[in-house]
Amino acid sequence: xxxxxxxxxxxxxxxxxxxxxxxxxxxxxxxxxxxxxxxxxxxxxxxxxxxxxxxxxxxxxxxxxxxxxxxxxxxxxxxxxxxxxxxxxxxxxxxxxxxxxxxxxxxxxxxxxxxxxxxxxxxxxxxxxxxxxxxxxxxxxxxxxxxxxxxxxxxxxxxxxxxxxxxxxxxxxxxxxxxxxxxxxxxxxxxxxxxxxxxxxxxxxxxxxxxxxxxxxxxxxxxxxxxxxxxxxxxxxxxxxxxxxxxxxxxxxxxxxxxxxxxxxxxxxxxxxxxxxxxxxxxxxxxxxxxxxxxxxxxxxxxxxxxxxxxxxxxxxxxxxxxx
Amino acid sequence: xxxxxxxxxxxxxxxxxxxxxxxxxxxxxxxxxxxxxxxxxxxxxxxxxxxxxxxxxxxxxxxxxxxxxxxxxxxxxxxxxxxxxxxxxxxxxxxxxxxxxxxxxxxxxxxxxxxxxxxxxxxxxxxxxxxxxx
Numbered sequence: 181x182x183x184x185x186x187x188x189x190x191x192x193x194x195x196x197x198x199x200x201x202x203x204x205x206x207x208x209x210x211x212x213x214x215x216x217x218x219x220x221x222x223x224x225x226x227x228x229x230x231x232x233x234x235x236x237x238x239x240x241x242x243x244x245x246x247x248x249x250x251x252x253x254x255x256x257x258x259x260x261x262x263x264x265x266x267x268x269x270x271x272x273x274x275x276x277x278x279x280x281x282x283x284x285x286x287x288x289x290x291x292x293x294x295x296x297x298x299x300x301x302x303x304x305x306x307x308x309x310x311x312x313x314x315x316x317x318x319x320x321x322x323x324x325x326x327x328x329x330x331x332x333x334x335x336x337x338x339x340x341x342x343x344x345x346x347x348x349x350x351x352x353x354x355x356x357x358x359x360x361x362x363x364x365x366x367x368x369x370x371x372x373x374x375x376x377x378x379x380x381x382x383x384x385x386x387x388x389x390x391x392x393x394x395x396x397x398x399x400x401x402x403x404x405x406x407x408x409x410x411x412x413x414x415x416x417x418x419x420x421x422x423x424x425x426x427x428x429x430x431x432x433x434x435x436x437x438x439x440x441x442x443x444x445x446x447x448x449x450x451x452x453x454x455x456x457x458x459x460x461x462x463x464x465x466x467x468x469x470x471x472x473x474x475x476x477x478x479x480x481x482x483x484x485x486x487x488x489x490x491x492x493x494x495x496x497x498x499x500x501x502x503x504x
Numbered sequence: 505x506x507x508x509x510x511x512x513x514x515x516x517x518x519x520x521x522x523x524x525x526x527x528x529x530x531x532x533x534x535x536x537x538x539x540x541x542x543x544x545x546x547x548x549x550x551x552x553x554x555x556x557x558x559x560x561x562x563x564x565x566x567x568x569x570x571x572x573x574x575x576x577x578x579x580x581x582x583x584x585x586x587x588x589x590x591x592x593x594x595x596x597x598x599x600x601x602x603x604x605x606x607x608x609x610x611x612x613x614x615x616x617x618x619x620x621x622x623x624x625x626x627x628x629x630x631x632x633x634x635x636x637x638x
Contacts, residue, residue, distance in 0.1 A: 216575045218566040489536050491559045
């Protein structure tokens, strides 16, 4: 007997019923629109059990891997525990194990979760200053390669959480986190596929995780990373990335400076402009874009027009919460 | 749409256009090509300024599925409401024509036979008055 669990409730789908119909019948208001498996409004995640592949048609690879599915076309073949995307994870405690300055504005925070979490480099967690005040930070660490979970936190002007992290957080302190969430991560299975990664500022965090994850898993196709900032001191991990490029012949790293003072060994211009100049045809590429929302939006459009398929573009824009 | 669509007539006579065009994989191939044409067309790309690209792509996919006579639940009212704001902002026949051109060009690029292109075009054309709020 198949059951669909949502929160504390359990429902039995009638014969031929979809998950959407079953939940609606049970009084659960799930958003929907086309009811044909196209618009993705009814996207949900199976946190237990495996949804049928037909119910995942059209979703990005990373969403499929994480058990996401479209409720309006899901005819379950086994019992499922379902949740709205991002809703599945409760809050947990983590201890700060290290605080390391990466540049003037960016601090690496190393966390040890009391209950180790299963994350993929490039996903994000929410870190809470207090139960009502949290912000999302992308994960730069790679399980197995790094001792702890690493975040790169950029200090924002008047940042209520970033300011607290930079000025008050101490090693040994316990913090509350929620997650992981997000679909911006490396999906194994196509080791030859060329990967293009473009980031600005602390957008390097998820990309640093994704690049190392891909290389550790034996990715053999080209992996090209472009990290940009207005000035040289906005960049970080430059030497580490150059060393990584020396160690892996398929990995190429280009630090980009959009301001006037472009030192030797850096490319002049905005990261996405340099990237598209150097890689003009993107058909077949998988693209990761992280950082400034304007860069992400522009690069998304340009990458698509340069031939990248919509499904291959993974964008993670770092929006600044205006209430700071 | 107030009268039976061309797709419904063809299903009775020849089997679904959507299936003959290749079903969902055909739509998937068409979406990126179609959307790229739309975004590169100066006559209409400004209507897509600032919109979430992925959400828009999902809508393009739904539109193409509909145009190919595939499964969908669009009503005339849906098309009307969805475009009402754009009509107020100046959406007119010339813009509708430009989208029709993109649809035709996409299908040509995918080597769809001329008679099937005509069928799909007729289905899309049947939404003109609803889209333009007439």
